[in-house]
Amino acid sequence: MTQTQSQKIEEKLYQNRYRVEEGKPHITIVPEKATAQELKMMAAICPAACYEETENGKVEIIPDGCLECGTCRVVCQGTGSLTWNYPSGGYGILFKFG
Amino acid sequence: MAEKFDVIVVGAGMAGNAAAYTLAKAGVNVLQIERGEYAGSKNVQGGILYAQAVEALIPEFRESAPLERHIIEQRIWVLNDKSYIGTHFRSDNFNEERPNRYTLVRAQFDKWLNGEVKKAGATVITETTVLELLKDETGKVNGVRCDRENGEVRADCVILCDGVNALVGSRSGVRKEINSKEVALAVKEMHFLPRDVINERFNIQESEGVVIEILGTVTEGMLGTGFIYTNGESLSVGIGVIVSDLMKNRINPSTLLEKMKSHPSVAPLLKGSEVKEYSAHLLPEGGYDSVPELSGNGWMVCGDSAHLLNAIHREGSNMALTSGRLAAETYLELRDKGQPINAENLKKYNQKLENSFVLKDLKKYRRMPHIMLENKQFVTMYPDLLAGAAETLLRVDGVDKKTKEKKITKDFRSARGIFGLVGDAFKLVRAWR
Structure with a gap:
């Protein structure tokens, strides 16, 4: 069976170290804007595959594997579809090599 | 935190460390705030370090x-x-006592440099995210608000070195937002191999290093570049593409990276390696026209946050280190003359950048980002034409050379047309001057 793109990315993320702040995602989708085109783009291009388009056309995000690049912030700018903050100090990705 | 500092530096990357180090060395009461667990833990670079910019801070840094x-x-x-065509430049002159360029592992370098900042006397707090600038009743910036309880800290001057996303400045209304045409998204993997395997594969000895910059069809017609850098016992392998092109084509950069890794010219270099980290990062590649206001009433901005990166020459860390140092020196000059830290006086920082290689180089190439965005033939058509030409000339098959040359000329003309070819040459020359 060939792997999907997001499965391949998930495997890559296993190499990384994270400190996840439970119950406080640093990126969230605004529910009434969950079908925005820009979010669908993110389902394709997010380098950590945090975004997924569901069967009903809505996009969901699980930012646990986020690499904090900021691409979704730039892509979704001005659409009102995303709230974006850095994780609280000390949380999120911990690069050993960077 | 009720204490008041002379200067607050936001961030502990190249720019922030250069600024905080320069200030602390001069006896300034400086606070540096970093959101990562330690300096370097949030930072990503290819990466190449240019010695001159570090020497200007710490002459004996190599030790x-x-x-x-x-x-x-x-x-x-x-x-x-299927192919690559390229240029290599190698010289024993680069084996010198004080080498000019190094590969680095960014998180480890930043941790070291931040250690020097602490030794110089700066107060460094980590695991703390700066949210916005604070201003007094006249609008002068006089501190920052952090994501801590009682997280307001005051200072006469704030130096923003908060990286490419530059959230602090834009959320405080002192700068414009970055857009998808002026940033590239790069992904990178760290491939570990024994030192002697790297040395053999790259034809080098001991601590000699090779960098490979890659253009062409690996970016699937989008504007971008790939790279392979030799570290001591690992290879940094990555690829970056302008975000607006990724949006249009809906291609994941990690897919591009997989494709590049499997290229017949690349795969043998990576064979048997163990990948230990996967990272992603935005690069500010808009050039001179994307540089925001560099200073204002009580604040200056440096490094990636100020969009100081030369995409053509792959220089960024030196611009960050230099701009951080110049911001600190600007503050020191005003302090020594007893002049107020206001918008007019901080313009001296802008002048220092204008007089240095930082803005001179960005100005030289200011047309390049626009031309490359609007003329995709440079990354789509020309790689195939060049490789085709080389193969036609090199393959010995009984066809005479004149016929071969005619075929090459015809390939170029039918692909771009004579006006297209002349126009492309003109555009490149004009952008280079």
Whole structure:
């Protein structure tokens, strides 16, 4: 069976170290804007595959594997579809090599 | 935190560490705030370090800094699906007592440099995210608000070194937002191999290093570049593409990276390696026209946050280190003369950048980002044409050379037309001047 793109990315993320702040995602989708085109783009291009388009056309995000690049912030700018903050100090990705 | 500082530096990357180090050395009461667990834990770079910019801060840095390899050879490869055509430059002159360029592992370098900042006397707090600038009743910036309880800290001057996303400045209304045409998204993997395997594969000895910059069909017609850098016991392998092109094509950069890794010219270099980290990062590649206001009433901005990166020459860390140092020196000059830290006086920082290689180089190439965005033939058509030409000339098959040359000329003309070819040459020359 060939792997999907997001499965391949998930495997890559296993190499990384994270400190996840439970119950406080640093990126969230605004529910009434969950079908925005820009979010669908993110389902394709997010380098950590945090975004997924569901069967009903809505996009969901699980930012646990986020690499904090900021691409979704730039892509979704001005659409009102995303709230974006850095994780609280000390949380999120911990690069050993960077 | 009720204490008041002379200067607050936001961030502990290249720019922030250069600024905080310069200030602390001069006896300034400086607070540096970093959101990562330690300095470096949020930072990503290819990465190449240019010695001059570090020497300007710490002349003897080579004795203690974690450096990977000094670079003796630069390869530029233009790839199509089966071939590469390129130029290599290698010189024993780069094996010198004080080498000019090094590969580095960014998180480790930043940790070291931040250690020097602490030794110089700066107060460094980590695990703390700065949210916005604070201003007094006249609008002058006089501190920052952090994500801590009682997280307001005051200072006469704030130096923003908060990286490419530059949230602090834009959320405080002192700068414009970055857009998808002026940033590239790069992904990178760290491939570990024994030192002697790297040395054999790249034809180098001991701590000599090679960098390979890659253009061509690996970016699937989008504007971008790939790279392979030799570290001591690992290879940094990555690819970056302008975000607006990724949006249009809906291609994941990690897919591009997989494709590049499997290219017949790349795969043998990576064979048997163990990948230990995967990272992603935005690069500010808009050039001179994307540089925001560099200073204002009580604040200055440096490094990636100020969009100081030369995408053509792959220089960023030196611009960050230099701008951080110049911001600190601007503050020191005003302090020594007893002049107020206001918008007018901080313009001296802008002038220092204008007079340095930082803005001179960005100005020289200011047309380049626009031309490359609007003329995709440079990354789509030309790699195939060049590889085709080389193969036609090199393959010995009984066809005479004049016929071969005619075929090459015809390939170029039918692909771009004579006006297209002349126009492309003109555009490149004009942008280069």
